[in-house]
Amino acid sequence: MSTILLRNLRVEADDYTLLADDAALPATGKLIVSYSRWQAEREALLASGRVIGVKIPNTIDIAGVLPEIADRPLIALDFPAFPDGRAYSQARLLAERFAYKGELRATGKAVVRDQIGFMVRCGFTSFELREGQDPAACLAAIHEFSVPYQQAADHAQPVFLRRRA
Amino acid sequence: MYQYDEYDQKLVDERVAQFRDQTRRYLAGELPDDEYRMLRLRNGLYVQRFAPMLRVAIPYGLLSSKQVRMLGHIARTYDKGYGHLTTRQNIQFNWPTLESVPDILADLASVQMHAIQTSGNCIRNFTSDHLAGVAADELVDPRPYCEIARQWATLHPEFNWLPRKFKIAISASTTDRAATRVHDIGVHIVRNEHGELGYTMYVGGGLGRTPIIGVKLRDFLPEADLLSYCEAVLRVYNRLGRRDNIYKARIKILVKETGPAKFAEMVEAEWAQIKDSYLKLTQADLDRVKQHFSQPRYDAAAADDSSYAAQLAAHPAFAAWTRRNLKAHRVPGYSAVFASLKAKGVAPGDIDAAQLDAVADLADRYSFGEVRVTHTQNLVFADVAQKDLYPLWQALAGIGLATPNIGLLTDVICCPGLDFCSLSNASSIAVAEEIFERFENLDDQHDIGDIKLNMSGCMNGCGHHSVGHIGILGVDKKGEEWYQITLGGSSSNDASLGDRTGPSVSRADIADAVQNLIETYLAERHSEDESFLDCYRRVGMAPFKTRLYAKVEAEA
Helix, strand or coil, rough: CCCCCCCCCCCCCCEEEEEEEEECCCCCCCEEEEEEHHHHHHHHHHHCCEEEEEEEEECCCCHHHHHHHCCCCCEEECCCCCCCCCHHHHHHHHHHCCCCCEEEEEEEEECCCCCHHHHHCCCCCCCEECCCCCCHHHHHHHCCCCCCCCCCCCCCCCHHHHHHH | CCCHHHHHHHHHHHHHHHHHHHHHHHHHCCHHHHHHHHHHCCCEEEEECCCCEEEEEEEHEEEEHHHHHHHHHHHHHCCCCEEEEECCCEEEEEECCCCHHHHHHHHHCCCCCCCCCCCCEEEEECCCCCCCHHHHHHHHHHHHHHHHHHHHHHCCCCCCCCCCECCEEEECCCCCCHHHHHHHHHEEEEEECCCCEEEEECCEEEEECCCCCEEEEEEEHHHHHHHHHHHHHHHHHHHHHHCCCHHHHCHHHHHEEEEEHHHHHHHHHHHHHCCCCCCCCCCCHHHHHHHCCCCCCCCCCHCCCCCHHHHHHHHHHHHHHHHHHECCCCCCCCEEEEECCCCCCCCCCCCEEEHHHHHHHHHHHHHHCEEEECCCCCCCCEEEEEEHHHHHHHHHCCCCCCCCCCCCCCCCCEEEEHHHHCCCCCCCCCHHHHHHCCCCCCHHHHHHHHHCCEEEEEEEECHHHHHHEEEEEEECCCCCCEEEECCCEECCCCEECCCCCCCCEHHHHHHHHHHHHHHHHHHHHCCCCHHHHHHHHHHCHHHHHHHHHHHHCEEE
């Protein structure tokens, strides 16, 4: 079963493969490895010349690991349970404070239409939809709210700036 | 008061549409139960013992007459004809059907109201002083700051899925009437030695299962930095707050386990990164919101009225009511008037549709079209000219809202308890009723003087029992209702948690127990000027305990 990926506000084929920690590197294709594997095998993985993204657990302090991951083309942040919102803070730090420009991917149990709008606001740029999600409905949900109160990582102009104008 | 502009209105309208669709999907079986639960909670909707319960936000306690009429309409149309004021400046409806809630929310949105984030693990309704804008001991009106913060917190993209609920209270007066020290963040608006406005920030207070008084995190935070500092606190909490155990998930546990000094250090480090960001408030932002809270057109000659003195002399019952239910106003000739929702035979905080309609009319006639709700579950008409006090009293008496007991023993703070709530272990309303009957005699109550009796049906503490001068907590013992008693709690400036008297007492004995405590106080106090709380703090637990357990049967 292939995951549905939303990226750049449309359904796209996922060109990355999530590699299990004990799996050997396949011959071709872009890869996502766990943060622990990245830590352990960084030199070898870099030497492989492959395109490799890293999946970060939501318990990790982003500022602390930034030097190790800032140059990755993809960082995946995880929502291990529907109500566990730690990755929202990780995403804002990456996208806003550290100006991460690669693909910032949301994975896990909260990647559904009812939370995707918040994710876009916090700087996620791609979404591995949870099984059973209707991609069209998820795309529509991004625009459920037309004006935000807060400035965040997306570039929506918040209410307080519109009022100042 | 604050008036929505097109943006505020759009947001609540879009929220209604979103929730309508979520409810439709749930009823169609397209949305899992536990996810719909979390989404509906963020729109104030619980499923309770008998029916759903909808909690509607009353930001910082302020309502227009138009909004009050809409609450009456909702009570009449979707409920059994009444609502219940909570201890957090919300109103709850106990009997709507789940299917009707999107319509109720649409009705609320039509009068600039909502139920957004009144439950769930997110930033809740902002609470404040019910005398804001009129109190003599106020530095500045806290409501503009509450409104600015309310907007910041509403649908905050980063903080909608916190480890646990998060409550913020803002106070700007010498006497803390907003119980700020028992909130996740308590904000005191202050001036520093240079005359600049700012905030003293308290963090990690809370009631519930593990009551804790908040610790001071910062003596003085500049006025422009309220949102950035709150964002720093929330970010540290969202990252590090415990999610493995619901009972240890509040920020108070994080502050305690981390240590206040270390926690403050982490907040300061985060704050340093964002304090000069867009979160900095500008004078123009503040002024824009402040103009919504400009003073009403007071009558400069209000104090010249002579009818008030004549009415006081002629009507002892009116005079007795003015002694308890009026509070000083900063404008000569005006008073803040409390309408008591603690009448005999009525659950504390309950108000019916006819009363709501009447309150709206009275607000229009006598108080510039506004009314406030208090965390002590009463109503306040904040701007009443002295010539209008007598007719207002008569009108309130006619609808059962003129009980002259504000701050007295029968002005009980009380949760819905076992009668409605699915969490509760024991009745609270019935006990409140029994205490009301026992102490109904007003002369006796006046003799007892200022006292806070707070009662919760379970350790979640919605009745704020931990900070009652007398606190009563319902506990379940093998299917029977028992009550634990605490003494000496306070949510004011001298905030403290009550001390347990000892073993809990039975349902049959709880009213006797309260009477024993009151008799002990009357016997022990220095004079009538020594309040129950002061007396307890002076003499300690021993005499209260002796008398309490000598007469009632405690649980073995």
